[in-house]
Amino acid sequence: MAAIYQAVYRRASSLICRLHSTYVRKMRYLNVLKEDDSLCRQAQTSGTFYLFHNLSPFLQKVGEKYFVPQLSAAEIKRILEKFKETEQWIEKSVLIGCSDEHIPHFALDLGALEKSVIESQLKGSFTNLQKALFVVDGKDSPLLASAQSLLQWHNSHQYCSKTGQPTQRNTAGSKRVCHASGITYYPQMSPVIITLVSDGSRCLLARQPSFPQGMYSALSGFCDMGENVEEAVHREVAEEVGLEVESLWYSASQHWPFPSSCLMIACHALVRAQQAEISMNKLELEEAHWFGLEEIMEGLKRQPRSAKQNDGSFLPWFPPKQAIAHQLICEWVKQQTSQLA
Ligand SMILES: NC(=O)C1=CN([C@@H]2O[C@H](COP(=O)(O)OP(=O)(O)OC[C@H]3O[C@@H](n4cnc5c(N)ncnc54)[C@H](O)[C@@H]3O)[C@@H](O)[C@H]2O)C=CC1
Numbered sequence: 112m113a114a115i116y117q118a119v120y121r122r123a124s125s126l127i128c129r130l131h132s133t134y135v136r137k138m139r140y141l142n143v144l145k146e147d148d149s150l151c152r153q154a155q156t157s158g159t160f161y162l163f164h165n166l167s168p169f170l171q172k173v174g175e176k177y178f179v180p181q182l183s184a185a186e187i188k189r190i191l192e193k194f195k196e197t198e199q200w201i202e203k204s205v206l207i208g209c210s211d212e213h214i215p216h217f218a219l220d221l222g223a224l225e226k227s228v229i230e231s232q233l234k235g236s237f238t239n240l241q242k243a244l245f246v247v248d249g250k251d252s253p254l255l256a257s258a259q260s261l262l263q264w265h266n267s268h269q270y271c272s273k274t275g276q277p278t279q280r281n282t283a284g285s286k287r288v289c290h291a292s293g294i295t296y297y298p299q300m301s302p303v304i305i306t307l308v309s310d311g312s313r314c315l316l317a318r319q320p321s322f323p324q325g326m327y328s329a330l331s332g333f334c335d336m337g338e339n340v341e342e343a344v345h346r347e348v349a350e351e352v353g354l355e356v357e358s359l360w361y362s363a364s365q366h367w368p369f370p371s372s373c374l375m376i377a378c379h380a381l382v383r384a385q386q387a388e389i390s391m392n393k394l395e396l397e398e399a400h401w402f403g404l405e406e407i408m409e410g411l412k413r414q415p416r417s418a419k420q421n422d423g424s425f426l427p428w429f430p431p432k433q434a435i436a437h438q439l440i441c442e443w444v445k446q447q448t449s450q451l452a
């Protein structure tokens with residue numbers, strides 16, 4: 112039966128090849144792998160693997176640069192042999208993408224095996240995700256973030272929340288099913304709005320107590336059930352700084368893996384300059400200020416280390432370029448400078 116499916120799939124994909132762009136073919140291929148367990152199992156034998164250990168990605172350092180190595184199935188088998196483990200381990204991997212040439216990419220967490228043995232065999236180290244995202248090449252960070260989020264979701268969804276029975280995953284790891292209740296669970300993300308509020312000439316940045324010292328960011332908050340993006344922006348701005356948003360517009364979005372799988376939806380918002388007095392919610396924020404263009408441009412140049420002053424206090428600095436908050440701040444600067452020109 113599987114052979115018939117594969118022949119049909121090959122026939123269909125050769126037709127698709129002639130009709131569609133590389134991108135469309137790639138997305139269609141990934142979609143087939145998610146739906147077809149036997150094809151996905153076969154793909155694992157020719158795929159590449161990103162390794163994790165208790166959700167920390169494996170990195171290699173060459174000179175000053177960090178790389179995220181992709182291992183072949185044969186290399187994974189060699190590691191497993193060292194631990195006298197079988198290649199069944201590979202079935203624990205999750206599908207995270209594929210190359211333009213349809214080489215599938217998987218992520219595999221070897222958390223149950225001794226970390227130092229793998230690290231010395233592969234000459235690299237498992238690195239905390241928060242650090243990894245800021246040292247690897249920009250194109251690798253979204254991949255690491257989504258791979259880790261998917262692995263984390265599987266870790267915490269082993270059981271059905273209705274029956275308490277174990278759930279079974281499909282080969283790609285794109286869903287889990289409870290056979291007792293028939294419920295299918297799909298990986299979850301929480302929508303979060305992040306808003307850079309402006310009064311026309313200044314922008315509002317705030318600090319949560321958990322932020323590193325001196326760091327200010329745009330206002331953020333989880334969307335409530337049933338809320339749309341516009342309502343969430345209005346509510347969060349009102350809740351956190353006591354201001355009423357007049358107008359808002361969407362900028363961009365980003366997947367953010369902290370604390371676990373957020374879809375950050377970034378917007379700009381405008382409040383009236385005559386009604387811009389901040390009334391900060393002390394339960395959520397420790398500081399909130401209006402910043403002028405010059406202060407923002409100075410802050411963008413500062414690094415956490417250069418922000419520290421002799422008396423131990425910190426000058427304001429802003430999230431690094433990997434965070435969407437950074438993009439919002441840069442867009443605001445661009446818009447302000449173009450108004451001045
Ligand atoms: N990538 C970026 O540029 C930035 C990302 N963020 C992320 O945005 C997220 C949310 O921002 P906050 O201002 O902390 O949100 P928030 O203002 O909604 O406050 C967090 C509180 O909301 C409650 N909450 C409601 N729904 C929740 C859910 N689904 N998961 C967890 N807590 C929930 C909890 O009580 C939590 O303590 C943070 O996890 C942070 O990592 C925040 C700023 C910048």
Ligand SMILES: [Mg+2]
Binds near residue numbers: 351
């Ligand atoms: Mg908040």
